[in-house]
Amino acid sequence: MKKLALFSILLYVLVSSQSCYYDKEQELYPGVVCDTSAVTFSNDILPIMNASCNSCHSTASALGGVVLDNYGSVSTQALNGKLYNSVAQINGASPMPKGGTILDNCKLNKIRIWVTAGAPNN
Ligand code: HEC
Known part of the structure; x- marks a missing residue:
């Protein structure tokens, strides 16, 4: 017992x-939590560009002729397909960030969602 x-x-x-x-x-x-419910250019996309891309893609030093520090230039790369293809490293695009680690899934999802939405200026 x-x-x-x-x-x-x-x-x-x-x-x-x-x-x-x-x-x-x-x-x-x-x-672990990735909030993709309200992705915007100013809150999500531009901060990712500034943190991971603009050491090489600023207006002042645009490697490969690609500028990613303002809406007009980022949306051009988004709408021609190169932005997502390069970060997802698919469809023969030059893999980005060059020489660095691929962006995490949360960031890739945010970029994909924003591009799919038509790359709005929000
Ligand atoms: C260390 C420098 C460097 C960093 C960081 C970098 N890039 Fe690039 N990027 C380049 C160079 C150089 C090219 C020219 C093509 C090549 O050499 O691959 C390029 C080309 C590109 C292109 C054109 C690709 C094509 O196939 O035509 C895109 C789009 C791009 N980069 C996006 C990005 C994004 C988005 C990031 C951040 C996630 C990023 N790059 C980070 C150096 C860099």
């Missing part, structure tokens, strides 16, 4: 501690 009680307590502790672990998953890994 004593053994059964001990076993029950052990089982309870095991089960309850596990549910706690899953409850806090979002708190422990906030980066």
Whole structure:
């Protein structure tokens, strides 16, 4: 009888501690959440360009003749297909960022969603 009680307590502790672990998953890994519900040029796309691309693609030093530091130039590359093809590294486009690590899935999804929406100036 004593053994059964001990076993029950052990089982309870095991089960309850596990549910706690899953409850806090979002708190422990906030980066897991990727919000693509309201992608805009100013809040999402331009910051990605500035962080990963504009060391090589600013108006002042535009490698390959590609400028990515203003809406007009980014939308041109978006609508001709090169922007997404280069970051997704597909369809024979020159893989970008050149010599660096491919953008994470969250950033790739945001760029794809914005381009698919017609590259709006928002
Ligand atoms: C280290 C410098 C460097 C960085 C960083 C860089 N690029 Fe480039 N990019 C180049 C060069 C150089 C070219 C000219 C073509 C080539 O040499 O691949 C180019 C060409 C391109 C092209 C034209 C591709 C084609 O197939 O015609 C696009 C679009 C582009 N880059 C987008 C980006 C984007 C978006 C980023 C950021 C995610 C980025 N680049 C980051 C150097 C860079």
